[in-house]
Amino acid sequence: METAVRSSAAVTEQAQFAAWLAGQVTGALLDEVMLAPKPGLVDPRHRGAHSDMHWQLLSRSAHALRPGFQAMALAAYRQPAGSALRERIGALGREAEAAMLAATGGINTHRGAIWALGLLAVAAAQAPDELTPAAIAARAGSLARMPDRLAPEHTGHPGERACRRYGVGGARGQAQAGFPHVLGQGLPTLRGARAQGATEHAARLDALLAIMATLDDTCVLSRGGPEALQALQAGARRTLTHGCATLAGRRELRRLDRELLSRHISPGGAADLLAASLLLDRISRA
Incomplete structure (x- = not known):
């Protein structure tokens, strides 16, 4: 009976x-x-370089994805790290995309x-006692490097085409490398700006710019090519x-x-990595 109670408590704690x-x-x-x-990106001021998006739509999308992220985190408890877990979270990710x-x-x-x-x-759910940004990113990188036999070989997405055309890693390469632009640019800039007395708003903008400054953003490459990325x-x-x-x-x-809007380019890859930086910052500070 006592073992069953402990097991039930553990399941409840994992779910929470x-x-x-x-x-x-x-x-x-x-x-x-x-x-x-945010330069070229959707925010409460305007649609950025997107004619089909606005901030309310992105907010709706974020809320719609919450059950999918919860299911992915729960999967980490139910399967050990390995190809089966990689394939499971890949399937859950595709379900989240459909949602x-x-x-x-x-x-x-x-x-x-x-x-991302x-x-x-x-990766955070895999080891709740090791929640430093570096530890989480390393575990995420290990998962990303595992093959997913169930994933389509080619998606036809613009980012994938940009990776092939320009020889860059894109979102997949960032994850497989353990999120170097999050650990090397986004988080240090965010925390450094805070330490120097910047407001949270300014610190987050600086973190976004630090990522933009060095990232081979496939969203930019797919829309404007290398010249737009350099600009x-x-x-x-x-x-x-x-x-x-x-x-x-x-x-x-x-x-x-103004320059990005005139070129109709939007650094969506940098925005995703800013969100990843903010996530690791949230987890490590909690």
């Missing part, structure tokens, strides 16, 4: 932690959506985020020399926003 993780993922996605002004498309009328709002943040949620990276670096806590930095940010 999975629900909490899903809430943190949804919160990170909403934090990214509401951050403004997203149903909620948005077929518009791809968070496909890249499902991959889903892996991180699973984005140069503008992000120029803005970061001042920081978004300063008047000069905010002017450069608006200048970059």
Whole structure:
């Protein structure tokens, strides 16, 4: 009887932690959506470079994905790390994508985020006593490097085509490498700006720009090619020399926003990695 009680308590605790993780993922996605002004990206000011999206749609998408993220986190308890778990979370990710498309009328709002943040949620659930950003990212990278026999060989998505055309890793490469732009750019910049007295708003914008400055963003490459990517990276670096806590930095940010809008490009890959940075920050601070 005592063993059964302990087992039941463990199951309840796991379910609660999975629900909490899903809430943190949804919160990170909403934090990214509401951050403004984001160059070329959807935020409460405007649609960015997207004619088919607005911030309310992205918020709806984030909430629709919450059950999927919770199911992914629960899967980490039910199967050991290995190919079976990798295939299970891949299947759950595709189910979450279908839920997203149903909620948005077929518009791809968070496909890249499902991959990145889903892996991180699973990695957090795998070892609840080891929740440093580096430990979570390392476990997520190990999962991402495992094959998924059930996944389609080619999706036809623009990001996938950009990876093949320009020889970059894209979202898959970021995950398989253990999220280097999250650990190396996003999180350090976020925390460094806070430590220097920047507001949370300015710190998050600086983190986004730090990711933009070096990421081979396939969303940008697919829309504008290498020239657009170089313009984005140069503008992000120029803005970061001042920081978004300063008047000069905010002017450069608006200048970059105008340039990206004129080119009709949106750094969606950087936005996904900002959300991943905010997620790991949320988990490690909780």
